Amino acid sequence: MTPEDIYDIELISKGPLNIFKIYENFQACMYLVCGQEKKCLTDTAFGFGDLAAITGQLSPLPVTVVNTHGHIDHVLGNHYFDKAYIHPADRELYKEVADNFANIAEDAKNDETFGALIGDNDFSSVKFPSADDIGDGDVIDLGGKVLRVIGMPGHTEGSIMLIDEDEKICFSGDSILEHPWLFLEESQPLETYLDSLRRASDILKNSGIERIYSGHYSYKPLTLEDLDKLICGVEDVIAGKLEGKPFTNHAGSGLEYEIGEFSILCPEGTGAEGRISV
Numbered sequence: 001m002t003p004e005d006i007y008d009i010e011l012i013s014k015g016p017l018n019i020f021k022i023y024e025n026f027q028a029c030m031y032l033v034c035g036q037e038k039k040c041l042t043d044t045a046f047g048f049g050d051l052a053a054i055t056g057q058l059s060p061l062p063v064t065v066v067n068t069h070g071h072i073d074h075v076l077g078n079h080y081f082d083k084a085y086i087h088p089a090d091r092e093l094y095k096e097v098a099d100n101f102a103n104i105a106e107d108a109k110n111d112e113t114f115g116a117l118i119g120d121n122d123f124s125s126v127k128f129p130s131a132d133d134i135g136d137g138d139v140i141d142l143g144g145k146v147l148r149v150i151g152m153p154g155h156t157e158g159s160i161m162l163i164d165e166d167e168k169i170c171f172s173g174d175s176i177l178e179h180p181w182l183f184l185e186e187s188q189p190l191e192t193y194l195d196s197l198r199r200a201s202d203i204l205k206n207s208g209i210e211r212i213y214s215g216h217y218s219y220k221p222l223t224l225e226d227l228d229k230l231i232c233g234v235e236d237v238i239a240g241k242l243e244g245k246p247f248t249n250h251a252g253s254g255l256e257y258e259i260g261e262f263s264i265l266c267p268e269g270t271g272a273e274g275r276i277s278v
Contacts, residue, residue, distance in 0.1 A: 016144075017033075018058075022054070028046060029213065034058075035142020035143040037142060039061045040162075043173065044067070044074065044078050046077065051077045051080045052081060066147075069086075071093065072104065085131060088133045090156050093156065098128035134160065135151060146166075147162045152175035152200060153192050155181060156186045159174065168209050178214075178261070179265060190234060197227065229262065
């Protein structure tokens with residue numbers, strides 16, 4: 001297995017300033033946005049393939065790495081780069097992942113997804129770059145291309161999104177997607193997430209956004225109509241109008257609320273169960 005074997009690369013905006021979706025083994029998505037002077041890599045997924053080399057093949061421009069939040073499947077590939085940006089509220093999450101990278105890689109050797117790629121490589125000496133602050137309202141100027149940052153506390157306190165108003169695209173990380181996780185220890189109350197979604201909806205509609213590309217499940221972009229459905233679903237969960245089904249996965253357990261083809265994964269005691277009420 002080579003790094004190229006685990007990355008599916010799709011050109012999602014073609015022109016003088018290309019945008020690429022880089023899907024890592026159909027588990028986590030990254031996006032490479034090219035300007036005239038710089039390129040921006042949004043998230044670095046698990047990053048066991050050489051992302052610096054792969055993104056360098058797509059564009060020779062200097063790279064700016066921005067993490068939408070601090071989870072393992074969005075920051076592990078940071079070690080291929082000299083600098084990264086993350087919201088300060090997720091700095092401790094990032095530090096925890098970086099400090100534990102050698103153990104994570106050792107565990108992944110036995111994983112069918114990455115094991116053959118990792119092989120006998122020793123990751124104990126890998127160094128992660130320090131992360132500079134980025135937050136709501138910040139602008140990333142790539143030269144002829146500007147990305148605007150939107151704060152999205154919910155999935156984590158320091159979650160952010162990026163919007164490209166020229167191409168009418170939002171890069172939403174794990175904040176807007178088919179199955180948002182709100183049950184994690186670092187997740188914010190559901191009311192906070194709802195406030196973020198409503199604010200984001202206003203911004204995206206006013207910016208004319210047409211496509212929402214998320215950090216997972218991104219076989220096709222979501223739309224503003226999908227965002228409206230998600231908002232209505234969260235409102236119904238908070239109001240106790242939906243019945244949650246117990247779930248357990250590798251990250252924990254809670255209640256899953258189905259919203260059409262989407263769902264929301266919440267902590268136990270949410271909605272009608274009484275943890276959150278209005």
